[in-house]
Amino acid sequence: MSAVIISGKDIASRIRAEIKTEIDSLKSRNEGNNDFIPPGLAVILIGDDPGSKIYVRNKRTACSDVGIRSFAYEMDSDVTENQILSLIDQLNRDPNVHGILCQLPLPEHIDEYSIISAISPQKDVDGFHPINKGLLSMGKNCLVPCTPLGCVEMLKISGIEISGKDCVIVGRSNIVGKPLASLMLNENATVTIAHSKTRNLKELCRKADILVAAIGKCGFITGEFIKKGAVVIDVGINRDENNKVRGDVLFDEAVQIAAAITPVPGGVGVMTTTILMKNTLKAYRGIIEKEKQT
Ligand code: NAP
Numbered sequence: 001m002s003a004v005i006i007s008g009k010d011i012a013s014r015i016r017a018e019i020k021t022e023i024d025s026l027k028s029r030n031e032g033n034n035d036f037i038p039p040g041l042a043v044i045l046i047g048d049d050p051g052s053k054i055y056v057r058n059k060r061t062a063c064s065d066v067g068i069r070s071f072a073y074e075m076d077s078d079v080t081e082n083q084i085l086s087l088i089d090q091l092n093r094d095p096n097v098h099g100i101l102c103q104l105p106l107p108e109h110i111d112e113y114s115i116i117s118a119i120s121p122q123k124d125v126d127g128f129h130p131i132n133k134g135l136l137s138m139g140k141n142c143l144v145p146c147t148p149l150g151c152v153e154m155l156k157i158s159g160i161e162i163s164g165k166d167c168v169i170v171g172r173s174n175i176v177g178k179p180l181a182s183l184m185l186n187e188n189a190t191v192t193i194a195h196s197k198t199r200n201l202k203e204l205c206r207k208a209d210i211l212v213a214a215i216g217k218c219g220f221i222t223g224e225f226i227k228k229g230a231v232v233i234d235v236g237i238n239r240d241e242n243n244k245v246r247g248d249v250l251f252d253e254a255v256q257i258a259a260a261i262t263p264v265p266g267g268v269g270v271m272t273t274t275i276l277m278k279n280t281l282k283a284y285r286g287i288i289e290k291e292k293q294t
Contacts, residue, residue: 003232003258006158008150008267012274015153016066019277023067039284040069041099041125041276042091046084046110047077052103059101062273068280071097077107084110085118092120098287099125099280104175122286125279127179136179139186143279148180150271151212151233152187154262160210160231163188168205170194170221170248171214176235180212201225213248223253232261235268 023039030036041063045056056072063070073087084102091097100123106112116124121131127145135142155162167189171177181191189210194201205211205225213221214235226232236248247264254261262268 003255004158004260005255006154006233006260006262006267008154008262008270011154011157012270014157015274015278016062019274019281020066022281027067037096038067038069039098039280040071040096041101041280042071042073042094042097044073044075044084044087044100044102046075046079046102047107049105052105056103058273059276062277063280066277068277069096079107079110081110081114084115088115088118092118092123097123098284099123099276101126101276122290123283125276125283127279128175133174133179136186137182139182143283144183145175145179146272146275146279147176147235147268148183149279150268150275151180151235152183153275154233154268154271155210155231158260160260162210165189165209166192166207167210167212168192168194168208169212169214170198170201170205171212171216171235173214176214177212180214184210215248217248218246219248219250221249221254223250223257226254226257228257229259230257232258233268234262234264236264237269 027038043056043059045052060070060072075084088100091100100119102115106115116128117130119129121129124132124143127143132142136144162184167184169177169180169191172193172195177193181193184191192204194204198204202225206227208227208230210231211226212233212235216236216238218238218240232249232254234247234249238246240246245265251263
């Protein structure tokens with residue numbers, strides 16, 4: 001029997017429609033109000049990495065689709081850290097900007113941690129700021145990294161029970177594996193994080209009810225890693241020898257064994273940008289609420 005395909009494309013378009021409806025109604029309620037400021041997202045792109053340029057373009061298109069204003073800031077790859085910090089400081093104070101993200105990776109001479117930490121936690125729509133990371137691990141309300149939140153939303157919207165399930169996440173990066181582990185733990189899964197030094201990886205993965213691959217290696221997770229009837233979430237985005245986009249999971253094998261699986265493309269990747277829109281709206285609501293209280 002073949003697995004149910006969890007379509008990120010379908011789920012994302014439903015979420016985007018909800019976001020658009022909320023923003024449209026916000027705008028119509030405020031028609032004629034000169035003080036009204038619509039949600040706005042600032043995207044900083046440093047250097048000319050072609051992949052980053054595509055991601056930034058997709059984010060701006062998503063903004064325009066749902067009615068979020070987007071502000072693009074492009075800086076040369078030889079920009080100094082102080083120049084970026086001063087732009088972030090300006091954006092932190094800009095009332096038109098409710099979300100700020102700096103597209104990663106950064107050029108080598110720029111310290112990623114100092115850039116991430118300079119973004120106001122309230123506007124940190126990527127959820128990478130240490131305060132948001134701390135709040136997430138404490139199970140508190142915060143801005144959560146988009147890709148892992150997208151994975152959990154896909155599971156929930158697909159009606160897949162998380163509570164009490166054994167979840168194995170392969171990959172321990174700060175942007176995917178670790179925050180996803182916190183999220184799944186907060187949803188009462190029993191979580192194991194695996195990485196390149198993990199022993200008996202295949203056997204470990206075969207115990208998972210929910211297996212997440214966030215490795216960055218094309219087709220690494222073969223059918224042998226998957227328990228019959230497991231749910232498989234493929235976060236990987238890789239290019240194969242024919243330059244086709246492929247996941248970390250060998251889809252043709254996995255689909256025969258799993259109960260449900262996310263495809264690549266059309267799975268987690270599409271969700272990431274959609275959750276960014278959701279996070280921007282959440283940041284906007286948080287900032288507006290705070291302003292009302294002062
Ligand atoms: P990363 O920072 O390179 O982390 C990869 C992780 O995989 C590391 O923890 C590494 O272990 C582990 N790993 C590598 N080889 C392994 C092996 N042989 N056995 C077990 N674990 C192994 O990558 P990332 O940023 O998390 O991204 C992972 C993948 O997701 C990439 O394909 C990336 O393009 C994709 N991605 C997709 C989205 C999306 O929107 N869908 C967003 C972000 C990333 P060590 O820590 O021991 O090195």
